[in-house]
Amino acid sequence: MSLYRLDAMGVTIDGRDLVRGVSLEIAPGECVALAGASGSGKSLTSLTPFGLSAGTITGSAMLEGQELAGLDEADLRKVRRASVGFVFQQPLTALTPHRTAAQHLTESAMQAGGARPDRNTLVAMLDAVGLADPAIKLRRYPHQLSGGERQRLMIACAIAHRPKLLIADEPVSALDAHLRAEIMALLTRLRRETGMGLLLVSHDLASLEHHADRVLVMQGGQVVEAGAAQAIARAPQHAYSQALWAATPSLNAALPDDLHVPGAPLVEAQDLTVRFAGNGLFTRPVIAVDAVDLTVHQGEAVALIGGSGSGKSTIGRAIAGLGPVSAGAMLWKGAPLPARRSREQRRMIQPVFQDPVASLDPRWRVSDIIAEPLVHLRPDLTSWGRAGLVKKALQMVELDGALADRTPAGLSGGQAQRVAIARALVAEPQMLVLDEATSALDPLVAVQIVALLKRLQRDQGIAMLVITHDLALAAQFCHRAAVLEAGRIVEQGPMAQLIAEPQAAMTIKLVAAS
Amino acid sequence: MRALVLRRLLTAIPTLLLVLLASFALMRFAPGGPFDGERPLAPETRAALEAAYGLNLPMGEQFALFLQRTLTGDFGPSLVYRDFTVTQLIADSLPVSLTLGGLAILLALVLGLAAGMVAALRPGGWADETLMLVATIVTALPSFVTGPLLALIFGLWLGLLPVGGLGDGLLSAPQYWIMPVIALALPVAGAIAKLARAGLAAALAQEHIRTARARGLGTGAIIARHALRPALVPVVSYLGPAAAGLLTGAVVIETVFALPGLGRYFVQGALNRDYPLIMAVILLYAALIIAFNLIADLLYGWLDPRSRA
Numbered sequence: 136m137s138l139y140r141l142d143a144m145g146v147t148i149d150g151r152d153l154v155r156g157v158s159l160e161i162a163p164g165e166c167v168a169l170a171g172a173s174g175s176g177k178s179l180t181s182l183t184p185f186g187l188s189a190g191t192i193t194g195s196a197m198l199e200g201q202e203l204a205g206l207d208e209a210d211l212r213k214v215r216r217a218s219v220g221f222v223f224q225q226p227l228t229a230l231t232p233h234r235t236a237a238q239h240l241t242e243s244a245m246q247a248g249g250a251r252p253d254r255n256t257l258v259a260m261l262d263a264v265g266l267a268d269p270a271i272k273l274r275r276y277p278h279q280l281s282g283g284e285r286q287r288l289m290i291a292c293a294i295a296h297r298p299k300l301l302i303a304d305e306p307v308s309a310l311d312a313h314l315r316a317e318i319m320a321l322l323t324r325l326r327r328e329t330g331m332g333l334l335l336v337s338h339d340l341a342s343l344e345h346h347a348d349r350v351l352v353m354q355g356g357q358v359v360e361a362g363a364a365q366a367i368a369r370a371p372q373h374a375y376s377q378a379l380w381a382a383t384p385s386l387n388a389a390l391p392d393d394l395h396v397p398g399a400p401l402v403e404a405q406d407l408t409v410r411f412a413g414n415g416l417f418t419r420p421v422i423a424v425d426a427v428d429l430t431v432h433q434g435e436a437v438a439l440i441g442g443s444g445s446g447k448s449t450i451g452r453a454i455a456g457l458g459p460v461s462a463g464a465m466l467w468k469g470a471p472l473p474a475r476r477s478r479e480q481r482r483m484i485q486p487v488f489q490d491p492v493a494s495l496d497p498r499w500r501v502s503d504i505i506a507e508p509l510v511h512l513r514p515d516l517t518s519w520g521r522a523g524l525v526k527k528a529l530q531m532v533e534l535d536g537a538l539a540d541r542t543p544a545g546l547s548g549g550q551a552q553r554v555a556i557a558r559a560l561v562a563e564p565q566m567l568v569l570d571e572a573t574s575a576l577d578p579l580v581a582v583q584i585v586a587l588l589k590r591l592q593r594d595q596g597i598a599m600l601v602i603t604h605d606l607a608l609a610a611q612f613c614h615r616a617a618v619l620e621a622g623r624i625v626e627q628g629p630m631a632q633l634i635a636e637p638q639a640a641m642t643i644k645l646v647a648a649s
Numbered sequence: 650m651r652a653l654v655l656r657r658l659l660t661a662i663p664t665l666l667l668v669l670l671a672s673f674a675l676m677r678f679a680p681g682g683p684f685d686g687e688r689p690l691a692p693e694t695r696a697a698l699e700a701a702y703g704l705n706l707p708m709g710e711q712f713a714l715f716l717q718r719t720l721t722g723d724f725g726p727s728l729v730y731r732d733f734t735v736t737q738l739i740a741d742s743l744p745v746s747l748t749l750g751g752l753a754i755l756l757a758l759v760l761g762l763a764a765g766m767v768a769a770l771r772p773g774g775w776a777d778e779t780l781m782l783v784a785t786i787v788t789a790l791p792s793f794v795t796g797p798l799l800a801l802i803f804g805l806w807l808g809l810l811p812v813g814g815l816g817d818g819l820l821s822a823p824q825y826w827i828m829p830v831i832a833l834a835l836p837v838a839g840a841i842a843k844l845a846r847a848g849l850a851a852a853l854a855q856e857h858i859r860t861a862r863a864r865g866l867g868t869g870a871i872i873a874r875h876a877l878r879p880a881l882v883p884v885v886s887y888l889g890p891a892a893a894g895l896l897t898g899a900v901v902i903e904t905v906f907a908l909p910g911l912g913r914y915f916v917q918g919a920l921n922r923d924y925p926l927i928m929a930v931i932l933l934y935a936a937l938i939i940a941f942n943l944i945a946d947l948l949y950g951w952l953d954p955r956s957r958a
Contacts, residue, residue, distance in 0.1 A: 185863075186862075187859060187862060187863055212862075212865045212866075212867070213865065214865075215862075215863055215864065215865040216864065216865025216866075217865070219863075220863075221860065221863035223856070223859070223860060223863075225856065228855070228856040228857060229856050229857055229859070229860045230857055230860065231857040231860070231861065231874070231875045232857070232879070232953060232954065232955055233878045233879065233952065233953055233954055234874070234875070242864065242866075242874070243864060246864045246865055246866070247865075276954040276955070278954070278955045279954075289860075292860075292864075
């Protein structure tokens with residue numbers, strides 16, 4: 136008998152049909168996954184039957200023989216309280232910041248009418264999700280836990296009342312690569328042990344083959360392909376599924392052999408150290424970057440790989456001249472770079488940030504955004520000269536010139552990131568610092584941006600420092616990689632060698648997770 | 650947290666010194682003096698008076714003397730209320746102001762938080778619109794309008810409440826407090842209602858509220874456990890500094906309802922150039938401001954643990 140069953144279910148918001156005709160069935164202990172790019176309706180499909188989105192459902196959604204369509208909020212609340220658990224994407228914002236781990240767990244354990252758990256029970260609950268030092272972690276607030284610990288706490292809360300069905304909405308996409316596999320394995324173990332059904336929403340397609348029984352691929356609010364996870368993962372039939380699968384970076388793909396040939400050293404950081412003073416009299420300074428040596432040659436792409444908090448962005452900002460440097464030397468073509476750089480020196484290294492929409496001024500037109508660096512860095516140019524360079528930059532990032540008059544609000548995520556790259560390219564730098572430039576983008580869009588970066592690297596010979604947590608993505612267009620852990624470079628070398636024979640524990644973890 | 654308190658107390662010392670020095674200088678450089686009356690005093694009388702109160706000493710020495718006395722808790726005699734020491738004047742009037750301000754803050758919190766919560770539950774609903782309109786009106790009405798208006802209606806026309814004074818003792822007759830407390834609390838309640846509504850609406854839009862809803866919690870539990878604390882942050886930032894002002898004397902309300910509080914000494918001390926009195930009131934006010942800002946900062950740490958350093 137099925138635990139959860141959708142029959143031609145749709146989702147309507149304000150009279151618009153955003154999801155149509157989804158049918159699926161989950162038996163106890165089974166995992167069914169919804170895959171697709173953002174906007175494909177997979178989150179709406181998973182949350183709306185339980186009243187957790189702005190929409191209402193049409194068709195039928197049956198949980199343990201109870202019809203959910205047409206229930207009011209009070210009844211849906213009872214259903215959620217008694218039989219369903221939820222895990223959301225971003226555990227930092229999904230957990231209440233002023234409540235400790237113990238308070239979160241207690242509330243969850245009691246939601247279905249259970250007795251107030253004692254301390255030993257709480258410790259056991261954290262232990263079951265693989266959280267180290269559970270007795271200490273109980274007293275912690277969400278922001279005092281690491282990303283992986285937070286998501287384990289979130290899962291412990293979601294299963295505390297022993298739900299029959301667990302809904303996990305992108306449970307690992309906000310986590311570092313090497314944690315994703317661990318959290319997915321945890322979910323699989325828990326559902327096997329407790330026999331609960333799992334509805335998994337994911338765009339981490341590579342892991343679905345191992346962790347899901349069936350997969351439904353969604354596009355534009357409809358299921359375009361459905362079937363056994365292994366079959367779809369190995370031989371997707373629908374064109375969209377194929378594109379989605381192809382867009383997932385994998386280390387199994389061959390490394391590129393047509394990269395630009397690197398020249399002489401361009402930027403050298405020697406003994407680079409960055410300390411952040413504690414913000415009190417009695418707090419010790421934090422060493423974010425600890426004596427790092429890093430060289431980027433002319434026309435070379437170097438990946439800086441590490442988890443969150445490893446110091447990779449701090450190094451990138453220091454090299455781009457945007458962040459503090461506490462100690463160490465920085466050389467440009469062999470000559471020292473002063474702490475306060477000249478206009479010409481600033482022009483040579485340009486940054487691109489993670490979130491294109493947030494890093495572009497919403498009130499500016501695209502053409503003004505792209506031209507702004509020229510106003511400061513090339514005061515010799517006339518407005519005609521600037522317009523010419525803007526046009527050239529737009530062509531380099533393959534953007535339609537008609538977009539130049541729009542504001543960022545009128546751009547898609549991929550277009551906005553192209554504008555950010557054009558803004559970086561317009562002053563004709565010799566090097567780009569790309570800080571997680573694709574991780575806020577949909578996989579299908581990210582793959583296009585990666586292709587663009589690869590082309591720029593190969594054809595224009597622009598050096599790149601690629602800051603990322605994704606080894607497989609960096610492998611597609613980087614010559615070398617440096618792996619960072621806790622502010623230190625634990626391993627660095629040519630991409631092929633790093634992947635084939637990883638030495639440091641962190642690198643081995645990263646290779647295994649990719 | 651202990652470090653925060655210690656640091657604040659240490660920085661409070663130079664802050665207070667600076668405040669005292671600035672007000673001392675301002676007062677002394679302002680024209681006029683404590684003995685300027687309608688009729689000019691005879692020069693020898695004036696000289697004798699100034700010598701008696703130490704006003705003929707060099708300025709630096711006067712300030713040093715003032716500091717020295719302040720450290721021993723002695724502010725000296727008032728220059729205008731000649732039979733009283735400043736300490737006596739404050740000891741008599743401060744309890745009145747503290748009672749008035751304290752009761753008004755409590756009432757304003759109860760009214761404001763309740764109204765803000767009801768309004769935030771259904772943004773744009775009729776309750777929200779009505780309550781926020783009322784909040785705007787009471788915030789905008791100055792207390793020299795609400796005070797006399799209340800006194801007129803409930804005191805003179807309906808004869809329900811006394812229009813002024815305190816009765817026999819500080820808390821002997823509660824009916825004397827009703828109108829002044831309401832008049833003082835209304836604008837504060839209006840401001841709190843608006844801040845609480847905005848804060849709660851923002852807190853309820855947070856992602857963690859969806860997690861709380863996913864647990865099947867009811868509206869009451871969601872507000873009490875997951876939304877109220879962050880919603881109080883703006884209320885605390887407003888009320889911290891405002892409380893110091895309310896507790897050290899609401900001049901207008903005290904005047905309208907003839908309450909012997911500290912507020913009038915603040916105004917009259919400044920007008921009469923009653924140097925010791927005004928310096929003592931300023932010191933009290935500054936110390937309270939610092940204390941309440943510290944309390945507000947400690948509250949932030951409790952309301953949002955992320956703000957703890």
